[in-house]
Amino acid sequence: MTYAAAGVDIEAGEAVVDRIKPVLKRTHGPRVMGLHGAFAGMFRLDYNESLFKRNYKDPVLVACTDGVGTKVMLAIEMDRLDTIGIDCVAMNVNDLIVQGAEPLFFLDYLGLSSVDPARTADIIASVAEGCEISGCALIGGECAEMPDIYKPGDFDVAGFAVGVVELKRATDSTRIEPGDVVLGLASSGVHSNGYTLVRKIIAEKGLDLAATYPELESERTLGELLLEPTRIYAKSIVSLLRGYKVKKVVTGMAHITGGGLPGNLNRALPADVDALVDRSTWTVPPLFRFLQKHGDVADDEMDRVFNMGVGYCLVVRPTFADAVARKLEKAGETVFRMGEIVAGSGDVRYR
Numbered sequence: 001m002t003y004a005a006a007g008v009d010i011e012a013g014e015a016v017v018d019r020i021k022p023v024l025k026r027t028h029g030p031r032v033m034g035l036h037g038a039f040a041g042m043f044r045l046d047y048n049e050s051l052f053k054r055n056y057k058d059p060v061l062v063a064c065t066d067g068v069g070t071k072v073m074l075a076i077e078m079d080r081l082d083t084i085g086i087d088c089v090a091m092n093v094n095d096l097i098v099q100g101a102e103p104l105f106f107l108d109y110l111g112l113s114s115v116d117p118a119r120t121a122d123i124i125a126s127v128a129e130g131c132e133i134s135g136c137a138l139i140g141g142e143c144a145e146m147p148d149i150y151k152p153g154d155f156d157v158a159g160f161a162v163g164v165v166e167l168k169r170a171t172d173s174t175r176i177e178p179g180d181v182v183l184g185l186a187s188s189g190v191h192s193n194g195y196t197l198v199r200k201i202i203a204e205k206g207l208d209l210a211a212t213y214p215e216l217e218s219e220r221t222l223g224e225l226l227l228e229p230t231r232i233y234a235k236s237i238v239s240l241l242r243g244y245k246v247k248k249v250v251t252g253m254a255h256i257t258g259g260g261l262p263g264n265l266n267r268a269l270p271a272d273v274d275a276l277v278d279r280s281t282w283t284v285p286p287l288f289r290f291l292q293k294h295g296d297v298a299d300d301e302m303d304r305v306f307n308m309g310v311g312y313c314l315v316v317r318p319t320f321a322d323a324v325a326r327k328l329e330k331a332g333e334t335v336f337r338m339g340e341i342v343a344g345s346g347d348v349r350y351r
Helices: 010-025 071-078 084-099 117-134 195-205 222-226 234-242 260-268 286-295 299-305 318-330
Strands: 059-067 102-112 137-145 155-166 181-186 250-255 273-277 310-316 335-343 348-350
Touching: 010 117, 010 137, 059 084, 071 084, 071 155, 071 195, 071 222, 084 102, 084 117, 084 155, 084 234, 084 250, 102 117, 102 234, 117 137, 117 155, 117 234, 181 318, 195 222, 195 286, 222 286, 234 250, 234 318, 250 260, 260 273, 260 299, 260 310, 260 348, 286 299, 310 318, 310 335, 318 335
Parallel strands: 102 137, 273 348
Antiparallel strands: 059 155, 102 155, 181 310, 181 335, 250 310, 273 335
């Protein structure tokens, strides 16, 4: 008996390590240390002014972990593996920057039924692309070949990110007060939440992932729109926060994921205020209305499950709201002035 005959191909795994070496290298800067294929990644964080452009006097490490959920099932069905890793990075770094942190490095975990070197390398290359977009280093990961757990062709991808923030610059939502302005940043689509419901709608209503639908107002197929990677806001937010070296004009932030605006923006609020959001300040993308119509999904359920076109929120001092919006637009974001903070009990209310 051999390991390969039992379903685990060590040589295929080694082939993946060789294939991804140049991909990982593209995400590395001078802080990354150690050899490719080492037992653990090394990342330098010190005060060498000749090496780093800016140093931290009182650094706080920030860490988070997340996966992509059942969006991977659509990627498998469409045989499109070149974007799902971007989603994995996005789900992590978009959480991380909420704390005001700069993403430093990322590690991924890939569980598979079997290692196909080319397909596996495609997934990891998309993780590396997400790291490049985020400005962080991919310093390691794990490919676990488990044919007893995953069906042939199946896989799952997850990861975790580590960042750093100066203690006095960390997000402190207790500073949020009535009169602050809520800004929203447009999402790129469904992002990486609600896909169990999405897939059920597609299956039960007989929708064709390879078809284009007039209601979607796009030349792209339904499948292509659903696989659009989660937008990564890291560089825009990090650049914005660095621009205010003294004043803390951003009082709170939220990554809008599962739970939608009501279940995520509220996490940024202290217990004595509400966020009063005006629905007319942004247009819900056609993809969400398409899913709602074909799935006969109630408005409240859509709001609870999906981002509805808003992927990230900032709470900003009113005198700086216009300037912050301009800076974010210059960075490539679509910005909505969505509402304001009022006295309340820590909830999100619509008007």
